[in-house]
Amino acid sequence: MTNASLLNALLNEIDPAQREAFRNDYLAITQLPGAATDLQQFLDDFLDHTVRLYAATAGAIWFRSPNGGQLSARARINYDRLGLDHEYQAAHNALLGYALTQVKAFVVNPFSAAVADAPANNPTDSFVVLGPIDHRGERLGVVELFLGPTPTRGKTAGDRQRYKLWLDHLVTYVSQGIALRFLGSAAPLQPALVNLEAAKSEIEAFKDAICRSLEVTINSYAGMSFGSLRNNQTFAKSVHELLDSNGLRVKCPECGSPAILRCQSAGNSKTGVFLYDHYLPTGRTFHGGPSTFPAIKVVPKPPRRRNR
Numbered sequence: 226m227t228n229a230s231l232l233n234a235l236l237n238e239i240d241p242a243q244r245e246a247f248r249n250d251y252l253a254i255t256q257l258p259g260a261a262t263d264l265q266q267f268l269d270d271f272l273d274h275t276v277r278l279y280a281a282t283a284g285a286i287w288f289r290s291p292n293g294g295q296l297s298a299r300a301r302i303n304y305d306r307l308g309l310d311h312e313y314q315a316a317h318n319a320l321l322g323y324a325l326t327q328v329k330a331f332v333v334n335p336f337s338a339a340v341a342d343a344p345a346n347n348p349t350d351s352f353v354v355l356g357p358i359d360h361r362g363e364r365l366g367v368v369e370l371f372l373g374p375t376p377t378r379g380k381t382a383g384d385r386q387r388y389k390l391w392l393d394h395l396v397t398y399v400s401q402g403i404a405l406r407f408l409g410s411a412a413p414l415q416p417a418l419v420n421l422e423a424a425k426s427e428i429e430a431f432k433d434a435i436c437r438s439l440e441v442t443i444n445s446y447a448g449m450s451f452g453s454l455r456n457n458q459t460f461a462k463s464v465h466e467l468l469d470s471n472g473l474r475v476k477c478p479e480c481g482s483p484a485i486l487r488c489q490s491a492g493n494s495k496t497g498v499f500l501y502d503h504y505l506p507t508g509r510t511f512h513g514g515p516s517t518f519p520a521i522k523v524v525p526k527p528p529r530r531r532n533r
Contacts, residue, residue: 246277284303440521450517465487476523484502
């Protein structure tokens with residue numbers, strides 16, 4: 226059966242009011258492998274569209290660990306509502322393991338074995354459709370859809386037979402998407418750039434969290450003096466070394482430039498004053514002068530100055 230005839234056969238079984246949405250979800254799935262998304266977003270999008278196509282009550286995409294161990298969920302929709310834990314978890318894991326050994330998608334009736342004498346069964350009250358994800362003969366994982374005790378679609382055995390064929394067809398797009406993002410040596414440039422941008426955003430989020438954490442810790446000493454010039458200098462130096470190791474400086478409250486906070490002797494002060502040491506276009510400059518440790522704002526370290 227061709228893709229067009231399979232689609233038309235399925236559309237004939239669907240309420241006319243829902244056919245346009247069904248067709249739109251299918252066309253969206255066909256575009257996902259080449260979309261500019263990372264692997265996680267691709268899997269989330271695929272499962273979202275597929276759950277709608279099947280009018281499924283829940284769904285999941287399972288990945289096999291690199292060492293061939295237990296499957297883990299990489300995308301889930303309403304799965305936690307099924308209660309597949311505790312005494313049901315072992316039975317469900319066995320069903321997923323059985324799906325990995327199959328060549329084609331299959332349907333398991335509620336509270337039934339996958340096939341006669343199969344070592345796996347469906348521990349739920351839903352019809353379950355499972356399809357193995359294959360890449361060049363290697364089993365990567367399983368797509369799993371729960372149609373509910375009373376399926377909105379796929380109500381008859383004939384309907385569910387077509388839905389097995391349909392999942393076999395859809396899983397090919399999962400394989401393509403995974404290969405382009407994770408397995409292939411000739412991945413398109415745009416998804417690769419998207420992945421790098423996502424990594425960059427994650428790193429920036431970590432940097433921001435580090436800055437906020439350092440500010441909270443250091444500013445807990447704002448307004449304090451450590452009793453002597455030497456002690457104040459030791460604390461200021463320790464603050465600088467901590468910030469410098471993370472590529473950071475403090476913001477000068479007077480001019481806004483990144484600076485090194487120092488403590489130096491000044492006038493009649495026995496404990497010294499805290500100064501912001503930085504290079505401005507006019508040369509090396511010191512701003513500030515409080516006798517107690519100031520509240521600071523953490524900023525990135527400026528680029529290294531060029532030798533003139």
